[in-house]
Amino acid sequence: MLMRRSTRVIFHVLIILCIVTISLPVLITIVISTQSPAEVYTSPPRIIPSNHLSNYVAAWNSVTLGRLLLNSFIISIGVTVGKILLSLLAAFAFTHFEFRGKNILFFIVLITLLLPIPVRIVALFQVVSAMHWIDTYFGLILPFLASATGVFLLVQRFRMVPVELLDAAKMDGVGPMRYLVSILVPLSASSIGALTVIEFIYVWNQYLWPLMATNTDQMRVVQIGIKMMIQAEAMNNWGVIMAGVVMTMIPPLVVFYLMQESFMKGFALASEK
Amino acid sequence: MQSYFKNRWLPYLLLLPTFIVLFVFLFYPAAETFRLSLYRVQAFGLRQKFAGFGNFVSLFHHPDYVASFLLSLLFSACVVVIGLFISLLIALLLNQKLKGIRIYRSLLLWPYAFSPAIAGAVFGFLFSPANGFVTSLFASMFGVSPKWLTDSHLAFGVVTAAAVWKNLGYNIIFYLAGLQQVQQEAVESASIDGAGPARRFWYITFPLLSPTTFFLLIMNIIYSYFGSFGLVDVLTQGGPANGTNILIYQLYRDFFVNSVTGLAAAESVILFVLVVVLMMIQFRTTGRRVYYQ
Numbered sequence: 001m002l003m004r005r006s007t008r009v010i011f012h013v014l015i016i017l018c019i020v021t022i023s024l025p026v027l028i029t030i031v032i033s034t035q036s037p038a039e040v041y042t043s044p045p046r047i048i049p050s051n052h053l054s055n056y057v058a059a060w061n062s063v064t065l066g067r068l069l070l071n072s073f074i075i076s077i078g079v080t081v082g083k084i085l086l087s088l089l090a091a092f093a094f095t096h097f098e099f100r101g102k103n104i105l106f107f108i109v110l111i112t113l114l115l116p117i118p119v120r121i122v123a124l125f126q127v128v129s130a131m132h133w134i135d136t137y138f139g140l141i142l143p144f145l146a147s148a149t150g151v152f153l154l155v156q157r158f159r160m161v162p163v164e165l166l167d168a169a170k171m172d173g174v175g176p177m178r179y180l181v182s183i184l185v186p187l188s189a190s191s192i193g194a195l196t197v198i199e200f201i202y203v204w205n206q207y208l209w210p211l212m213a214t215n216t217d218q219m220r221v222v223q224i225g226i227k228m229m230i231q232a233e234a235m236n237n238w239g240v241i242m243a244g245v246v247m248t249m250i251p252p253l254v255v256f257y258l259m260q261e262s263f264m265k266g267f268a269l270a271s272e273k
Numbered sequence: 274m275q276s277y278f279k280n281r282w283l284p285y286l287l288l289l290p291t292f293i294v295l296f297v298f299l300f301y302p303a304a305e306t307f308r309l310s311l312y313r314v315q316a317f318g319l320r321q322k323f324a325g326f327g328n329f330v331s332l333f334h335h336p337d338y339v340a341s342f343l344l345s346l347l348f349s350a351c352v353v354v355i356g357l358f359i360s361l362l363i364a365l366l367l368n369q370k371l372k373g374i375r376i377y378r379s380l381l382l383w384p385y386a387f388s389p390a391i392a393g394a395v396f397g398f399l400f401s402p403a404n405g406f407v408t409s410l411f412a413s414m415f416g417v418s419p420k421w422l423t424d425s426h427l428a429f430g431v432v433t434a435a436a437v438w439k440n441l442g443y444n445i446i447f448y449l450a451g452l453q454q455v456q457q458e459a460v461e462s463a464s465i466d467g468a469g470p471a472r473r474f475w476y477i478t479f480p481l482l483s484p485t486t487f488f489l490l491i492m493n494i495i496y497s498y499f500g501s502f503g504l505v506d507v508l509t510q511g512g513p514a515n516g517t518n519i520l521i522y523q524l525y526r527d528f529f530v531n532s533v534t535g536l537a538a539a540e541s542v543i544l545f546v547l548v549v550v551l552m553m554i555q556f557r558t559t560g561r562r563v564y565y566q
Binding site for chain 2: 003008011012014015016018019022023025026028029032040041042043044045047086087089090092093096097098099102105108109112114115116117118119120121122123124125126127142143144145146151163166167170176179201204205207208211212223224226227230236238241242245248249252253255256257260264
């Protein structure tokens with residue numbers, strides 16, 4: 001299908017308009033993070049970057065941002081790695097073995113989709129309290145290690161691997177665990193990449209559970225830090241708050257763009273029937 | 274797949290870690306939440322007294338809770354309908370064969386990495402009464418300064434806009450992936466028959482896209498009920514005058530601030546039932562017409 005020249009121009013203009021509108025709040029955030037309070041409070045507002053980079057230092061110091069970022073990293077990486085490992089094992093069991101109760105067990109994994117955190121938060125808090133895991137990394141990581149998403153994505157991927165590979169491996173006397181590690185895992189690289197992006201960003205951006213499961217500033221995560229910063233700056237020194245927001249946003253964006261290729265590929269695979 | 278490894282106990286061993294986590298952190302807490310919803314629990318959980326449906330009855334006799342319930346329904350409807358509509362339009366644009374489309378695409382996907390708390394802080398600045406960008410823009414362009422965050426209706430609008438904005442990246446990615454699945458041939462054969470772009474979209478692309486729409490409806494309902502907590506907590510804390518006090522925020526308040534455990538458990542159960550019912554309605558209306566390849 002060929003488009004007329006005028007149609008093409010209209011499409012370009014529309015897309016650029018969309019990009020600008022959607023990105024504008026973030027661009028403003030970045031600009032404000034470089035302005036001094038006096039510049040932020042000029043009227044009409046000036047959306048020109050300035051050189052007041054001490055905002056970043058102030059944001060770093062106002063709520064021990066370094067510690068909050070470290071906590072978020074530990075939790076996000078811990079959950080992402082743990083979840084992928086558990087999902088690999090479970091998906092392998094569901095696709096490469098025959099055993100009693102397979103369908104029921106798969107169904108049990110499936111219905112967890114109906115139990116998002118808020119549905120069980122009251123008792124989850126009690127369980128984690130009873131284990132004395134409030135304010136620990138255990139309490140922030142372990143409840144998230146199992147999920148349907150990872151198992152489904154990998155089951156779908158594993159099912160697409162040609163049966164001949166498995167037959168050949170069995171002929172050569174390759175055991176199940178070696179088959180998983182040296183054949184299935186490399187073949188599923190883009191699904192694993194997609195899962196890494198999904199899980200890292202999901203955990204990095206979590207708010208409600210980390211708010212409830214921690215009670216000292218030492219164990220808070222960076223999302224809560226944003227609110228702490230707003231309170232510390234009395235909703236006033238927006239340059240500092242926006243500097244904190246920019247620093248909070250960078251890690252998920254880096255993960256997203258580093259793995260964009262495999263994310264999109266893994267995605268396309270996931271939606272194939 | 275026809276071929277399997279033969280091993281009696283290995284599959285169970287492989288599933289064990291997943292099922293331990295599922296039972297300790299998912300099924301047991303969910304069941305326990307259902308049980309607690311039928312009890313009055315004293316502060317610090319020392320004594321429990323069976324109350325039947327007492328918690329549910331007192332919730333629905335409380336005007337604040339009823340208001341929060343209705344507010345959540347409205348909030349969810351707005352976030353889902355507006356969000357999906359905008360995302361589909363943008364995904365359609367991004368699906369055109371244009372020069373530089375790959376760059377455009379990667380510039381529109383990055384909102385995927387935004388968090389509710391970030392959306393809250395950013396919109397908090399844009400609409401801040403002292404010198405927010407939108408506030409000043411209104412003042413200099415129209416000479417009015419609406420009380421964006423202190424009027425409960427306007428604050429509801431700001432929270433809704435922030436919630437929609439935050440989820441655009443996610444929705445666009447799924448719609449784009451869905452559009453790329455839709456067979457080009459079907460679309461092209463219709464254009465030969467002389468159907469215009471609007472008819473082509475409505476009669477061919479949109480029905481073919483229905484599995485994606487269906488999936489996104491469910492994910493966005495869950496997002497609007499549960500995922501918006503951080504946004505509300507950063508931006509308005511449920512105020513002003515409970516104008517943004519959606520159910521999840523009320524639940525947090527009752528459990529964590531007011532420590533009425535039984536009531537909070539009942540609120541969890543109501544949220545669960547609500548989301549399941551909405552999903553079932555979806556499934557009966559849209560789900561039936563979903564076009565499966």
